[in-house]
Amino acid sequence: MITTRGLTKRFGQIVAVDHLDLDVREGDIYGFLGANGSGKTTTVRMLLGLVLATSGEISVLGQAMPASARAVLPEVGALVEGPAAYRNLSGRVNLALFDAMGPERDPSTRDKRIEEVLEKVGLAAVDKRPVRAYSLGMRQRLGLAGALLRRPRLLVLDEPTNGLDPQGIREIRALLLQLHAAGTTIFLSSHLLAEVEQLCTRVGVLDQGRLVIQEELATLQQPTGRTLVRTPDVQLARGLLDGQVEHHDDASLLVRVTDVAALNSRLVTRGVRVEELSPERRALEDIVLAATQPTSDQLTGR
């Protein structure tokens, strides 16, 4: 759905995006992670033809961007760096105006599609108030509605849950999963690791303009071969698992064992009271932090 080859963008001396080879496949929910200033937004803008690449190739839905923008973009729904609307017009009028722009207009289904997307994003009851009077969360929902209006095959979303309360975040997450189930590929740019962890199937991590990780989330989070044991009988268990304990504290041990079931029966038969047993998985946070350098908006003197 999205592939880039050696995609590079310079702003003067600064290299914002450096030889990026993205690969987003059909059916992915692709989590595009990176710290502030790592080049995420510049990349998203290049994919959509807003920022013009210094060098490299971009292909979206199998066609070159920005050359084929007129054919590609009607099938792409986008939310870039926060929603925007004409402030003195109502949400419905805004959607109608945006729908009337550009090619492949379909005025006959417009009203129906507008009601449909407003329903989806939870704004069905919205009245004639101008967008000026909307809360941040309502604007975010309206922005999403605009992205969904043309029933796109690909959604490119930059921080879609920004400004939403926990309830709203959950609703939007459910909506994205529902769209994904219906066949929409989603490219989700975010700095919220938890959001990506809960939603995405594949992850790309950007660090100072370079792609440092691009992998299935499940592969990244494979068991590490160690098992976490929580027990009140730490000393007893240590004696029993001599040599296999990598680390322990007052209430838990980290054991170099992959067969969790066997470990359990071994501990229980020897009288160790087990509270919890789980294969250790690497947290996305650890993976990302290990792969990236200290955040770039932190300026350290040298």
Next chain:
Amino acid sequence: MIAVELHKLVRSRRTWITVALLNALPTLVAVLLAVTDLGPRPGTGPAFLSAVLADGKLFPLAAIAIVLPLFLPVAVAVVASEAIAGEAQEGTLRYVLTRPVGRTRLLVAKLVSIVAFVVIAVLVVAVSAYVVGTLLLGDQQGVASTSVSGTALSTEELAWRTGLSLAYATLSMLGVAAIALFLSTVAESPLAAALGTIAALIASTLLLTLEAATSLHPYLPTRYWLSFVDLFRDPILWRNVGRGTALQAAYVVVFLGAAWANFTTKDITD
């Protein structure tokens, strides 16, 4: 896209407030003239103003002559500067472009919408001036109006010459619109683009008073603005009207070209 821009123009409260404000000064002038009966002496003050006390049907022309040197160009500069910079500042530009609306197409739609604004503004000023003029000022029943050259004009002749003048006034604003549209693609804020355009117009007006700049005069955007008065001479003096038209066309070509070159190669980062 043109339809969308026109829709936005017509629905915008700012459009109508601007048009209403444009009407304020000519109306005030008409009221003052009617109350005091003190017209400027012939040959002084804005064009046609000395004649309107006797003939209110000439007041639309006087009204245009009142707003054309400053008010109308300022209004056009403000509206045109919003075109790209305003959308960029509000954040809607990125959503318009990813609809997708081609950048060239967007520029053309914006220019059409600005021209529509000028037409609306000029027409509203003329119509309300006609109403105010015939109600408050002289209404010589059955007497023919006189041209600037002193000959009589039939009502029919007055009508089409007035129409031609309104068209010329609209045309005179194209240069301002093109300059403002160009600056709107360069500047980050619409305010900066509007002020830049107004600065260019003030510079042009100033240079026109300077004898040392005589060689530049034929190329200054404000040079032929008031030449529509020539349409009321007998016979019509076409020379300056023709030059004014050509000059405005040149400004549109140059600045729209520059706007296009800048905007189509620009990174949209706001």
